[in-house]
Amino acid sequence: xxxxxxxxxxxxxxxxxxxxRSVTMDDIARELSISKKTIYQFFKDKxxxxxxxxxDFIEQEKEEYAALIDVKNAVEELALITKCILEDLDDINxxxxxxxxxxxPKAWAIIKEFQNNFLRKAVVRNIENGIKEGxxxxxxxxxxxxxxxxxxIHMACDNQxxxxxxxxxxxxHMKLFDxxxxxxxxxxxxxxxxxxxxxxxxxxxxxx
Amino acid sequence: xxxxxxxxxxxxxxxxxxxxRSVTMDDIARELSISKKTIYQFFKDKxxxxxxxxxDFIEQEKEEYAALIDVKNAVEELALITKCILEDLDDINxxxxxxxxxxxPKAWAIIKEFQNNFLRKAVVRNIENGIKEGxxxxxxxxxxxxxxxxxxIHMACDNQxxxxxxxxxxxxHMKLFDxxxxxxxxxxxxxxxxxxxxxxxxxxxxxx
Numbered sequence: 001x002x003x004x005x006x007x008x009x010x011x012x013x014x015x016x017x018x019x020x021r022s023v024t025m026d027d028i029a030r031e032l033s034i035s036k037k038t039i040y041q042f043f044k045d046k047x048x049x050x051x052x053x054x055x056d057f058i059e060q061e062k063e064e065y066a067a068l069i070d071v072k073n074a075v076e077e078l079a080l081i082t083k084c085i086l087e088d089l090d091d092i093n094x095x096x097x098x099x100x101x102x103x104x105p106k107a108w109a110i111i112k113e114f115q116n117n118f119l120r121k122a123v124v125r126n127i128e129n130g131i132k133e134g135x136x137x138x139x140x141x142x143x144x145x146x147x148x149x150x151x152x153i154h155m156a157c158d159n160q161x162x163x164x165x166x167x168x169x170x171x172x173h174m175k176l177f178d179x180x181x182x183x184x185x186x187x188x189x190x191x192x193x194x195x196x197x198x199x200x201x202x203x204x205x206x207x208x
Numbered sequence: 209x210x211x212x213x214x215x216x217x218x219x220x221x222x223x224x225x226x227x228x229r230s231v232t233m234d235d236i237a238r239e240l241s242i243s244k245k246t247i248y249q250f251f252k253d254k255x256x257x258x259x260x261x262x263x264d265f266i267e268q269e270k271e272e273y274a275a276l277i278d279v280k281n282a283v284e285e286l287a288l289i290t291k292c293i294l295e296d297l298d299d300i301n302x303x304x305x306x307x308x309x310x311x312x313p314k315a316w317a318i319i320k321e322f323q324n325n326f327l328r329k330a331v332v333r334n335i336e337n338g339i340k341e342g343x344x345x346x347x348x349x350x351x352x353x354x355x356x357x358x359x360x361i362h363m364a365c366d367n368q369x370x371x372x373x374x375x376x377x378x379x380x381h382m383k384l385f386d387x388x389x390x391x392x393x394x395x396x397x398x399x400x401x402x403x404x405x406x407x408x409x410x411x412x413x414x415x416x
Contacts, residue, residue, distance in 0.1 A: 137390070144383045147369050151359065161355050175352045182345070183391030 004042045006032060012053040019095025020050055020104060047104055054100070054107040058114045061088075065122060074130030075185065075192040081122065082177050085153065089170045097157045097169065115153055120146045127184065135189030145184065152176040212250045214240060220261040227303025228258055228312060255312055262308070262315040266322045269296075273330065282338030283393065283400040289330065290385050293361065297378045305365045305377065323361055328354045335392065343397030353392065360384040 001009070010031050014023045025046055029036045043049045064084055071077040100108040123146035130136030155161055156173040181193055209217070218239050222231045233254055237244045251257045272292055279285040308316040331354035338344030363369055364381040389401055 140387075141383050144370070144375070144380055145387060148360070148363065148384060148387065151363055151369065152356070155356065155359055161359065162352070167352070172352055175349050176356060179348075179353060179356065179388075179391040183387040 003034070003038065007034075007039055007042060007049065008053045008056050011049045012057055015050065015053060015096050016092050019093050020046075020099035021095070025049075047106065050100070050104045051107040051110065054104075054110050058110055061114065062118060065118075073133050073135060073192060074126050075135055075181070075189050076196055077126055077129070078181060079193065079196050081126075086170065086173060086177075089173060094157075094164055094169050098159055098164070101157075101159075112154070115150050119153070120150050123149045130184070130189065135186055135192055136184045137186055140184055149180055152180060211242070211246065215242075215247055215250060215257065216261045216264050219257045220265055223258065223261060223304050224300050227301050228254075228307035229303070233257075255314065258308070258312045259315040259318065262312075262318050266318055269322065270326060273326075281341050281343060281400060282334050283343055283389070283397050284404055285337070286334055286389060287401065287404050289334075294378065294381060294385075297381060302365075302372055302377050306367055306372070309365075309367075320362070323358050327361070328358045331357045338392070338397065343394055343400055344392045345394055348392055357388055360388060 007028060011023075011028055014027060014031065025036050025039055028049070029039055039049070043052070061084070065081060068077060068080050068084075071080060100111065124142045127136055127140055127142035127145055131138060131140060131142075153173070156169050156176055162169070162172050182190070185193055215236060219231075219236050222235060222239065233244050233247055236257070237247055247257070251260070269292070273289060276285060276288050276292075279288060308319065332350045335344055335348055335350035335353055339346060339348060339350075361381070364377050364384055370377070370380050390398070393401055
């Protein structure tokens with residue numbers, strides 16, 4: 001791994017743990033035992049580190065989702081994607097999401113673009129498959145429900161809708177997902193879902 | 209009805225039919241056979257007409273909802289509130305919603321405030337009642353789902369999420385409502401819902 005990559009990896013790790021505002025360029029340099037000057041050889045400013053770190057992070061997410069090809073059915077796929085999202089949230093200090101929204105619009109735009117485009121399309125395909133498999137209800141509109149699902153993910157991270165002092169992002173996300181899936185499954189799908197939830201290890205509470 | 213009220217009623221009617229941008233102060237004056245000067249005796253400008261007209265409209269909505277006290281159960285209440293919303297949407301040119309969002313933030317804020325406060329609280333109570341009645345699932349979080357329901361209403365009217373050239377606000381709203389209710393009902397609640405849908409006359413397509 002070259003120095004630029006190491007800086008991005010370390011930046012991502014620190015941002016996830018403490019949010020963006022609390023992490024200085026000095027902190028990143030110290031963790032890597034390099035000088036701050038070295039960081040500025042590769043990055044114009046902190047915003048650039050944040051933006052490229054989030055870009056990196058999204059690329060890894062895409063790879064993780066692409067690896068979910070070998071699933072048994074649409075319920076399993078949906079639950080596994082949600083498990084990925086929940087594990088990410090479990091790993092992330094809510095300050096990161098808050099700081100990105102407020103102070104790093106470029107980085108936040110990358111995440112929203114991923115959700116509105118890549119993730120939305122994945123949900124459309126998932127619904128189409130589920131209907132074919134008879135585990136999602138007939139007559140669902142995949143385009144409308146995919147927008148809903150992605151908006152649910154935005155919502156859970158929206159501090160104005162769900163203030164962090166009253167709601168946990170992780171917990172809200174779980175509840176919205178549970179509602180989403182109950183809203184689309186047939187009886188057969190509901191059985192799969194309940195069984196599958198017991199098999200996979202979705203943590204029910206998170207660190208934050 | 210005094211002249212000011214007549215202007216607001218006529219304004220509301222015209223805005224509903226054509227949106228805000230296409231309706232001039234001259235149009236309102238002509239419909240009422242009064243002079244434009246008379247309108248300006250009561251209102252500073254068009255934005256004030258729009259804002260007060262929407263305020264009026266929201267007051268009527270609140271009365272309509274308050275009249276829904278005598279319902280049999282939470283499913284019936286939810287379906288009747290949704291019928292009100294759908295009938296409003298059926299009555300409204302989508303341009304009105306678009307114009308308010310874009311050009312009349314004060315009037316739009318009144319509508320959002322109604323949804324985020326009055327309507328959200330009504331949904332919380334509805335969920336609590338439904339759980340007690342055994343027709344909504346145990347373990348639902350009323351606060352989280354009420355935010356979701358109100359956001360669904362905003363979503364359906366959001367031209368960026370559901371572009372008007374591809375989606376109908378009315379149709380999107382119907383689909384999101386159907387998903388919402390399927391996501392919360394027990395088996396018993398689902399039966400009520402399907403029966404009740406047949407009884408009340410929710411139009412399945414609208415004028416726009």
